[in-house]
Amino acid sequence: MVRPAPEQNSGGATAGEPKRPRRIPLNRERVLRAAVALADETGLDGVSMRRLAQHLGVVPMALYKHVADKEELLDGMVDLVVAEFTAPAADSGWRESVRQYVLSARQVVLRHPWARAAIETRTRRTPIVLAYMDAVTGLFLAGGFSADLTHHVMHALGNRIWGFSPELFDESGGDAGPPPDPQAQAAAIAEFGRHYPHILRIATVATGGDLSGVGQGCDEQFEFEFALDLLLDGAGRLHDRGWNSRAPKGSGSAR
Known part of the structure; x- marks a missing residue:
């Protein structure tokens, strides 16, 4: 007796077998958008071809077909x-x-x-x-x-x-660390002002003359x-x- 061949679904899997997720084709736009998302998440230094490939679930060589x-x-x-x-x-x-x-x-x-x-x-x-x-x-x-x-x-x-x-002024702050002692900070800024009074004068305009607020960013x-x-x-x-x-x-x- 000849048994009928297993029925196949449109995805190529036999009936009863779980469908495999369809892989989204890689193209240039998908690569670039993934790179932008990675940069948004990690910064520009976190973007490398290897890391981007991992992010997309492909081997690094696959990226070079598009960039x-x-x-x-x-x-x-x-x-x-x-x-x-x-x-x-x-x-x-x-x-x-x-x-x-x-x-x-x-x-x-x-x-x-x-x-x-x-x-x-x-x-x-x-x-x-x-x-x-x-x-x-x-x-x-x-x-x-x-x-x-x-x-x-x-x-x-x-x-x-x-x-x-x-x-003109470095507003980045960098790694600020623990907050400085207010008295020590005020003393340091006052000493700075003795040497560079004009810079101090414009720097304190935004703080209403409060020395402790200098350097907090405009x-x-x-x-x-x-x-x-x-x-x-x-x-x-x-x-x-x-x-x-x-x-x-x-x-x-x-x-």
Whole structure:
């Protein structure tokens, strides 16, 4: 007597056998998104090809079919971050449009704290990065800025277009350790002030003169927006005066 062949389900397993979970195909986007998630969790130093492979449940060699090396991986991670920036409303003026775009970049970079270091180390501009730079440049040109003034304003904005700026004071705090003795801290700051009175004077503005509050960090969001507004206001005044870099030194248009 011939027995019928075991019935198979669509997944290739015989009837009664448990279905094997279907493996999600690996592709470039999945690799990059996993790398971003890993960086969000561990920081940029925690991202390696081996660790990413473990995170995805594959062998490290499988990653190299989608990214050539660690540098290309970082380029792709930055691309995903930049793709999160929100373009401004079409009916905004040049100043508000640039402000909205840059503050959107800042919100994204604050969500991905590792992104600042990644952006600063990139030596190659990818198409996505170039498209964002081109869009910000285009907002000034559409606002009537000359190419000459726009060139210099983009230099002045610098890394602020990516949502961060170089800090004059170290706000990182690092490994703070146990809190210092308040009396010893006040004495140390007072001694510092005897040598560098002007720095101490501006440092205590935010603390109302309280020496124990010095070094606790400024409101970084306020400082970022203050600098951005200062630059945009200055750029607007130069634009209104018809400024150009080739005007003779001392002429009205170059001041």
